[in-house]
Amino acid sequence: SQTIHQWPATLVQPVGSPLSLECTVEGTSNPNLYWYRQAAGRGLQLLFYSVGIGQISSEVPQNLSASRPQDRQFILSSKKLLLSDSGFYLCAWSSGTTYGYTFGSGTRLTVV
């Protein structure tokens, strides 16, 4: 069966520090991968998605970047965090046959 792993679960980082959040999927190949950010009362905002290795599409301009170095690995990064980067970050995957998403358990990022 397919599983998705996201870590860390919680992260507190100072302003100006770098960020790396990792997401991996098991049990499937060539998945679509997505990074969402969730802010209170604002639902889920799609940040990045990827349909293949090295293919990254950005939905909104921001202080973040994403990479997909391997088929089932998706990384969210920042060189210098801002206070506004605080939030709950969710990774998700889908395939052409499932259409809906399977989500990871999320990372709560607090920038202080």
Add this chain to the structure above:
Amino acid sequence: AQSVTQPDIHITVSEGASLELRCNYSYGATPYLFWYVQSPGQGLQLLLKYFSGDTLVQGIKGFEAEFKRSQSSFNLRKPSVHWSDAAEYFCAVGRGGATNKLIFGTGTLLAVQP
């Protein structure tokens, strides 16, 4: 523009009462429709989905939803709410394809009174 509206930000129901959460969408074609549930501090879990066919779909945990094309709605229902149903609920729409992007509503937070 494609969008999803969940008009109720917060709903409180008594345990054992019926529940209906509203979802309206704006989409160029008949979309695929989804309901997800999120417990505090957790990821989202798929409750049910509609692709085509019977407009009344059954999901997990006793939930159902009805697609009404004329009203562009996909409301979620449950006949008798349990305390464990307290969570945030998200409606989403998409159309599959190569990118398979979903558009999510802003969510409805459900509180259950004993």
